Amino acid sequence: MFSQIKLILFFMLLSGAAGGLWYVQHLKAENEILKLNNEKLEGAVESQKAVIEQQLKDIEDIQSINKDLQAKNQKLTADLNVANEKFNKVNASGERRDVGALAVAKPKSIQIIESKREKQRARCFEIAQGSPLTEEELNATKKSQINAECPNIANPNYTPY
Amino acid sequence: MKDTVLEVLKAHFGDKDFSDNVHLMDDLGADEFDKVEISVALDGKLDITLDEEKILEVNTVGDLITLVESHVQSN
Numbered sequence: 001m002f003s004q005i006k007l008i009l010f011f012m013l014l015s016g017a018a019g020g021l022w023y024v025q026h027l028k029a030e031n032e033i034l035k036l037n038n039e040k041l042e043g044a045v046e047s048q049k050a051v052i053e054q055q056l057k058d059i060e061d062i063q064s065i066n067k068d069l070q071a072k073n074q075k076l077t078a079d080l081n082v083a084n085e086k087f088n089k090v091n092a093s094g095e096r097r098d099v100g101a102l103a104v105a106k107p108k109s110i111q112i113i114e115s116k117r118e119k120q121r122a123r124c125f126e127i128a129q130g131s132p133l134t135e136e137e138l139n140a141t142k143k144s145q146i147n148a149e150c151p152n153i154a155n156p157n158y159t160p161y
Numbered sequence: 162m163k164d165t166v167l168e169v170l171k172a173h174f175g176d177k178d179f180s181d182n183v184h185l186m187d188d189l190g191a192d193e194f195d196k197v198e199i200s201v202a203l204d205g206k207l208d209i210t211l212d213e214e215k216i217l218e219v220n221t222v223g224d225l226i227t228l229v230e231s232h233v234q235s236n
Contacts, residue, residue: 086194091172091173091174091195092171092173092174097194102194102198105197105201105204106201106216108213108214109214109217110197112213112214113197113217116193142184142186143186143187143190143191143192144184144186144220148192148193
């Protein structure tokens with residue numbers, strides 16, 4: 001009777017040990033899977049970090065470009081006002097300029113002026129598209145030296161009269 | 162002659178210094194169209210026809226007076 005109890009206890013201990021061993025092995029296998037998953041997640045986090053960093057850099061670039069465009073837009077708007085002035089200038093006697101009447105009275109003069117201005121306008125487009133300013137344009141400080149069509153972008157050192 | 166030129170300049174630019182060395186563009190803020198307007202005004206006042214190219218080559222008040230005087234003398 002006593003030996004039977006000992007045998008039962010022995011098998012119980014044996015099955016407990018086997019169960020424990022199986023549980024430890026199972027935990028190890030799960031641990032390996034978790035380690036692999038963790039490595040994958042760490043890799044994903046790193047790549048996400050790189051993506052976020054690139055996005056932040058892109059945002060900075062976009063903001064910088066946007067700032068440049070706004071500055072350029074302000075200058076172009078100012079130049080548009082300068083261009084409009086030639087048609088609407090009022091002299092000291094209160095007489096508004098009539099370019100049409102001038103063209104009738106002095107056609108050759110107006111043709112010469114417009115020919116010169118046409119070249120200046122072409123240069124304005126070049127500058128607006130990124131062409132670097134020449135020394136002459138940079139050094140222009142007097143009205144007689146400037147590009148009359150777009151002084152704000154062509155002649156940064158010119159202060160309007 | 163000079164008085165007429167100064168009179169036209171005053172009507173166009175107001176009360177300013179019109180010394181011979183005063184630059185129409187740099188000192189008075191004129192543009193090329195102003196030169197043409199002044200030319201038209203002088204033509205009317207003096208019954209002349211100033212050269213359309215030469216008026217654009219004028220830089221100073223002195224240049225303008227010289228142009229008008231030489232034009233009147235040659236006609």
